Amino acid sequence: MKRLVSAKDVVAAAARHEDIYVDENxxxxxxAKDVAREKGVRITCGPKPEExxxxxxxxxxxxxxDHAAVECHKVDLTSEGKxxxxxxxxxxxxxxxxxxxxxGIWTKDDIESLLGKKExxxxxxxxxxxxxGRHIHxxxxxLETLFGKGYELTKVKDLSQPGQFAxxxxxxxxxxxxxxxxxxxxxxxxxxxxxxxxxxxxFKLGVPQEIRLSGHLEGTPGIxxxxxxxxxVLPEGVMVAARxxxxxxxxxxxxxxxxGQVVSLKICGERGGMLDNVIVRVTETGxxxxxxxxxxxxxxxxxxGSKVQVVR
Numbered sequence: 001m002k003r004l005v006s007a008k009d010v011v012a013a014a015a016r017h018e019d020i021y022v023d024e025n026x027x028x029x030x031x032a033k034d035v036a037r038e039k040g041v042r043i044t045c046g047p048k049p050e051e052x053x054x055x056x057x058x059x060x061x062x063x064x065x066d067h068a069a070v071e072c073h074k075v076d077l078t079s080e081g082k083x084x085x086x087x088x089x090x091x092x093x094x095x096x097x098x099x100x101x102x103x104g105i106w107t108k109d110d111i112e113s114l115l116g117k118k119e120x121x122x123x124x125x126x127x128x129x130x131x132x133g134r135h136i137h138x139x140x141x142x143l144e145t146l147f148g149k150g151y152e153l154t155k156v157k158d159l160s161q162p163g164q165f166a167x168x169x170x171x172x173x174x175x176x177x178x179x180x181x182x183x184x185x186x187x188x189x190x191x192x193x194x195x196x197x198x199x200x201x202x203f204k205l206g207v208p209q210e211i212r213l214s215g216h217l218e219g220t221p222g223i224x225x226x227x228x229x230x231x232x233v234l235p236e237g238v239m240v241a242a243r244x245x246x247x248x249x250x251x252x253x254x255x256x257x258x259x260g261q262v263v264s265l266k267i268c269g270e271r272g273g274m275l276d277n278v279i280v281r282v283t284e285t286g287x288x289x290x291x292x293x294x295x296x297x298x299x300x301x302x303x304x305g306s307k308v309q310v311v312r
Contacts, residue, residue, distance in 0.1 A: 004096075005043070006105055007031040014039035021048045029106075038250060124255035127245055129306040130160045130289040131297040134201055135184045136171060136225065137194045143185075146171060146227025153187040160289040161246055163188065172226040173197070177206025195223060195238045198295050202240065212239040213279060241293060243278040245310070246286040258282065264311040265290065271301040274311070 005020060005028045013020050019042040022028060028043060036043055100106035144151055153167040169185040173195065180201060194217060202209040207221040222234045245263070252258060259282035265275040275296065290308060297303060 007035045010035040125310040145230045174224040175205030178204040245290045252282045266309040267300045
């Protein structure tokens with residue numbers, strides 16, 4: 001009976017910080033190979049070091065190149081004739097697949113990948129959309145001024161970027177010309193308070209429209225923030241967020257992007273078009289997501305989860 005290495009096995013090995021050792025009687029699914037590349041798990045031909053010493057001239061004595069395929073003796077499960085005897089009979093293969101399904105070892109995607117019915121490679125230029133409304137990030141000092149000493153944010157839901165969340169708390173923004181209520185606070189707290197509004201909001205508030213990347217606050221307008229326990233007058237920190245795509249270093253390398261790269265987005269559909277000046281942001285904590293605000297999303301009939309095409 002052949003041994004099967006699935007994506008679940010790779011995830012489990014990654015959690016244990018272990019490599020996977022295989023031989024010519026092992027089947028490694030295409031999905032497992034993809035996950036191995038993503039998780040940094042080495043799939044190596046040969047016995048585990050603690051089980052047997054590797055013989056000097058063993059056929060399987062080096063790691064699999066790029067985790068892409070097992071370089072041991074290749075076995076054709078279906079070939080007939082050509083001087084190669086099938087490793088499994090049709091009945092044995094059927095029994096193997098049925099048992100793997102029953103035990104949850106294989107999924108439909110695994111089988112489709114093995115049979116070549118599914119393309120496992122990603123399209124590097126297709127990215128998901130995350131639509132962002134007006135919101136505020138608070139420093140711990142400003143959070144306590146607005147909500148009380150020692151106050152902590154109450155998480156409502158996680159956001160697309162790891163560690164980021166929408167909080168239950170809301171504040172009021174007061175500008176020279178107007179007020180906007182119920183502005184959502186996002187967590188966790190930051191070193192400096194940052195207010196992200198829509199382009200249309202700047203007219204209602206009466207503040208200049210500064211388009212910036214997150215954290216680039218020098219020279220931005222200020223505003224008054226009102227909470228249930230106090231008020232904070234910000235000398236700067238109000239911005240309209242520049243369009244951007246978040247991704248991790250591994251996602252960027254896999255897709256051929258680099259931090260700071262400026263690209264465009266092609267949107268299909270009835271209200272399709274192009275969005276230029278989209279900035280790629282590669283960070284250790286990033287996760288693939290293209291952030292545009294609600295005004296931009298409404299103009300192109302997009303919503304969170306929509307897919308758009310990157311034009312380089």
